[in-house]
Amino acid sequence: MRSVFHLKIRAILIFSVLTLSAAAQKQGSVNNPYTLNPSPTTVAWGHYWSEMPPALRIQSGDYVKVHTLITSNPERLEAAGVPPAQVEKELRDVQAVKDRGPGGHVLTGPIYIEEAEPGDVLEVIFHTIELAIPYGYNAIGQNGFLSDEILERKTRIIQLDREKMIGHFIDGIDIPLRPFFGSMGVAPPKEAGRWNSAPPWINAGNLDNKEIVAGSSLFIPVHIKGALFEIGDGHAAQGNGEVDITAIETSLKGKLQFIVHKGKTLKWPRAETATHIISMGCDRDLNAATHIAVREMIRYLMEEKNLSQADAYMLCSVAVDVNITQLVDGNVGVHAMLPKNIFVKNIYIQAK
Numbered sequence: 001m002r003s004v005f006h007l008k009i010r011a012i013l014i015f016s017v018l019t020l021s022a023a024a025q026k027q028g029s030v031n032n033p034y035t036l037n038p039s040p041t042t043v044a045w046g047h048y049w050s051e052m053p054p055a056l057r058i059q060s061g062d063y064v065k066v067h068t069l070i071t072s073n074p075e076r077l078e079a080a081g082v083p084p085a086q087v088e089k090e091l092r093d094v095q096a097v098k099d100r101g102p103g104g105h106v107l108t109g110p111i112y113i114e115e116a117e118p119g120d121v122l123e124v125i126f127h128t129i130e131l132a133i134p135y136g137y138n139a140i141g142q143n144g145f146l147s148d149e150i151l152e153r154k155t156r157i158i159q160l161d162r163e164k165m166i167g168h169f170i171d172g173i174d175i176p177l178r179p180f181f182g183s184m185g186v187a188p189p190k191e192a193g194r195w196n197s198a199p200p201w202i203n204a205g206n207l208d209n210k211e212i213v214a215g216s217s218l219f220i221p222v223h224i225k226g227a228l229f230e231i232g233d234g235h236a237a238q239g240n241g242e243v244d245i246t247a248i249e250t251s252l253k254g255k256l257q258f259i260v261h262k263g264k265t266l267k268w269p270r271a272e273t274a275t276h277i278i279s280m281g282c283d284r285d286l287n288a289a290t291h292i293a294v295r296e297m298i299r300y301l302m303e304e305k306n307l308s309q310a311d312a313y314m315l316c317s318v319a320v321d322v323n324i325t326q327l328v329d330g331n332v333g334v335h336a337m338l339p340k341n342i343f344v345k346n347i348y349i350q351a352k
Contacts, residue, residue: 028058028059028061028063028064029062029063030063030257033062033063033064033065033255034058034062034064035064035065035066036064036066036067036109036111037066037067037090037108038067038068038091038093038094038106038108039090039093039094040094040096042055042056042108042109043069043094043097043106043108043109044109044110044197044230045097045099045101045105045107046100046101046102046104046105046106046107047101047102047194047195047196047197048107048185048186048188048194048197048203048228049187049188049194049195050188050189050190050192050223050224050228051194052110054109054110054111054112054226054228055110055111056109056111056112057111057112057114057226058111058112058113058114058258059114060113060114060115060116060258060259061257061258061259062257062258063127063257064255064256064258065253065256066108066109066231066253066254066256067132067251068107068108068132068181068231068232068234068251068252068253069090069091069108069234070088070091070133070136070137070234070249070250071105071232071233071234071246071249072091072249073091073095074087074092074095076155077137077157080137080155080156081157082135082157086133086134088132088133088251091106101196102194102196102197103196103197103198104197104198105183105206105232106232107197107230107231107232107233108230108232109228109230109231110228110229110230111227111228111229111230112226112227112228113227113229113258113260114226115260115262116222116225116226116227116260117222117225118222118223118224118225119221120222120227120261121219121222121260121261121266122219122220122222122227122229122258122260122261123217123218123219123258123260123261124184124217124218124219124229124257125216125256125257125258125259126180126181126212126213126215126216126218126255126256127214127215127254127255127256128253128254128255129179129180129181129213129252129253129254130252130254131160131177131179131251131253132234132250132251132253133160134159134160134162135157135158135160135250136157136158136167136235136236136249136250137155137156137158137249138155138156138247138249139153139154139155139244139245139249140153140154140155140245140246141153141246143245143328144243144245144328145241145243145244145327145328146243150244158175158236160177160248165177167236167237167248175237176237177237178210178213179213179214179234179235179236179237179250180209180211180212180213180234180238181212181232181233181234181235181252181254182207182233182234182235182238183197183206183207183208183230183231183232184204184205184207184218184229184230184231185200185203185205185207185229185230186203186204186222186223186224186228186229186230187203187223187224187227187228188201188202188223189223189224190223196330198329198330199282199284199329199330199331200280200282200331201331202221202267202269202282203220203223204218204269206329207269207282207325207333208233208235208238208242208247208325208326208333209271209278209280209333209335210238210239210240210247211271211273211276211278211335211337212271212273212278213273215273215274216271216273216274217271218269218270218271219261219266219269219270219272220269221265221266221267221268227260229258231254231256233249234249234250234252235247235248235249235250235252236248236249236250240323240324240326241324241325241326241328242327242328242329243327243328244328245329267296267299268280268281268282268296270296270300275339275340275341276338276339276340277297277300277337277338277340278335278336278338279294279296279297279299279335279336279338280293280296280325280333280334281294281295281296281333281335282331282332282333283331283332284330284331284332285332286334289333289334290322290334292334293322293335293336294316294320294336296336297312297316297320297336297338298312298316300338301315301316301338305343316336316338319339320336321337322334322335323337
């Protein structure tokens with residue numbers, strides 16, 4: 001009897017191991033994510049668009065390893081001092097893309113999420129973000145915040161130390177690296193047409209929000225079936241404002257997870273980091289963008305923490321930092337940061 005019993009237990013254990021192994025190997029799982037690399041057929045050059053053919057189709061909950069390319073071209077990088085051997089083959093390959101514009105970003109995607117429908121919220125979880133190349137650049141662009149005062153156009157190649165996670169700006173100045181994707185968003189509403197990749201909007205896109213690092217989530221309102229998520233504009237580090245129009249621009253690789261939330265609504269993108277809830281606003285006018293970001297934070301506090309409008313407004317004034325995200329992308333960006341550690345109980349009981 002003991003031997004039969006032991007055989008049954010062994011069979012059960014083997015079956016369990018095989019079942020778990022099969023689950024772990026499922027395409028799109030955490031241990032076997034989809035891979036999406038940039039190529040002439042898997043990038044969108046300069047736009048978010050409801051009519052863009054998907055580069056990949058996935059299900060809600062799936063993981064994807066994605067590679068994005070530096071916002072430049074081989075000729076400019078080599079002219080600035082990058083050895084030709086260090087220019088990524090993928091960057092050379094995508095120069096064959098003819099359907100470009102109206103913006104300048106090379107975005108990997110789009111990714112079609114089967115369950116996503118208009119009115120849903122797409123959560124993108126950034127499990128890892130890694131430097132893909134050992135350098136980046138900063139360049140003074142013609143549309144920088146002070147481009148009418150500082151007329152010199154200059155590009156600096158910045159070497160990235162991936163072990164120490166610092167960027168060598170010049171002798172005596174090292175920049176701590178916190179890599180993040182500058183542009184990540186979904187297709188806008190159909191009536192918006194082919195949306196320029198430069199100005200961020202309700203579909204997220206070129207947010208340039210340096211807080212959305214590995215371990216963070218970005219929540220985006222879905223406007224069309226499948227969402228059509230795109231990502232790019234990798235940054236190794238950036239200051240709030242991004243005043244000369246570039247950060248430390250570089251190529252990045254990341255592991256992302258996509259989750260569709262039904263029954264939730266958002267008007268504007270929102271983020272959550274290990275320490276903060278972040279609301280965001282974008283507009284051509286800085287004052288209008290600030291109004292959006294603060295209103296969205298008040299809305300969050302009312303809906304998620306059960307505060308009255310007045311209490312939420314007061315809490316924003318005493319605990320929320322309102323920051324300029326960037327000043328240079330057509331639509332400027334503002335983000336409001338709510339520290340999560342102020343909530344000492346899981347459920348807020350409204351004060352009377």
